[in-house]
Amino acid sequence: MQIKKYTSSQNSQSFKGLFVEMFQDLMASRGLAWRLTVRDFKGQYRQSFFGAFWVFITPLMSALVWMFLNASGAVKISSSGIPYPAYVLTGTMLWSILSESINMPLKQTNASKGVISKINFPKEALLLSGLYKIGGNTLIKIGLILLVLLVFGVVPDYKILLLPLVLTGFILFGFSIGLLLTPIGMLYNDVVRLIPMAMQFLMYLSPVVYSMPKDQSLLTQIIRINPTTCLINLARNSFVGLPFEQWFYFGVLMFMTIIIMLVSWVFYRYSIPIIVERNS
Template identity: 25%
Template sequence: MQLIKNFAGDVYRNRKIIFSLALNDFKMRYAGSYLGIVWAFIQPIMTILVYWFVFQVGFRSGSVEKVPFILWFMSGLIPWFFFSEALMSATNCFFEYSYLVKKVLFKISILPIVKIASSLFVHLFFIGVMILIFALYGIYPSIYTLQLFYYLVCLVGVTVALSYITSSIVIFTKDFGQVIGIVLQFGMWFTPIMWNYKMLSENWRWLFKINPMYYIVEGFRDAMFNQIWFWEKWNETLWFWDITLIYFVLGFIIFKKLKPHFSDVL
């Protein structure tokens, strides 16, 4: 618990510089292009449209859990977009900010959070778009929709925890970044985004439920249309936070042990 308190204290004390760096990072990503930051929104929108066309128009996928396929699919894909993009960005953050890593007085532990916060700007926009599209289909926000804030905390929490592991290791083994990319590709199919986990027998469901993103994806759906509170799934909630805490502690142990050698390698 002391580790979490210290981490939260560091984030709070450096909140202004985190926001400033995150905003600058978001702007600089698309600097020099004609459309600028508009590209940050075009790619995810086009991806959703392609998948919608393939599955709903091409394969004629019907309703899932009594909602149109596109709504069911979107509520799973949007949190995955954030997770994969934020984790990859945070994994390479020490390379990108190598000039800050070499500064003795700079708190480099905030750099993964900067990259994750930068990705959060686009994610918040897409949450708003998702709510709007649901409303166009006649599914309006309810008291359950407020759970999106909780699941957003879950999403950021597990991404931060994993990023300290990946960003620390990739400095010494650059191929590890490619491994993360491959794992994310497989992870998208291991997570019930395009398929319903209820298709599986009870004997196999546990295998997919150990994936933290399963909890978040299903949580988004619970908030948007299943109307189930997160505490009603208390066993899955406890499992998610237990595994996230393990990732967090492991990440900080690895980060603390390898940090003194960062500047030598970079």
């Protein structure tokens, strides 16, 4: 067992030493994170008749609603280059991955408050376990997306080779935002309620269920600079073979994601034990 010795010079630890210790704890927590993930998956589906079906039921139902609205003429959606059912289902599935990535850090930490207050262990295990669960659920959704695309005659081309890179950035972007919000959400329950509302509003400012407008209106400009627009378009285009756009913007987003992730990680590492102790 690793033994940590705290001294009076602890507060003067260099940034380099801090990050080395953080990554050491991250690597040391891999086994615990995996056991937590397996436990949570078993507990999640133990008393569930439909099992993994619940992973994609919400985005699937949302896609069906939009397909019905489009088919009935209640909503007119411009051409997207692929059949609309394939377009909207891919969009809603990708959006559910982003939503899960944002919610996961707070969800994991809230569920483990009792353990955090009683046992001293690397808190990175909770974050890594959350990433494992997002990865498992994402694989299920990718399988469904590919199945739907083949049913509608959309065959992925060589661009799908870039899907792992795009989806990794996609998940890390959402996770970094969620990690930044977690300490605040542990202090104020309002954050838990506000995140779904904000995601619902943000969804309509992203090309999830509609194609990118071609005009130059103010709303179109807002949609274009919205970070989730770039992420959704790149991920969807990796699946369906449409032309890639905004690669430079994607690179900028990934750079910002790394910065936000590191800052949030430091904040999380030192604030969560204090917050949990205060609330216990």
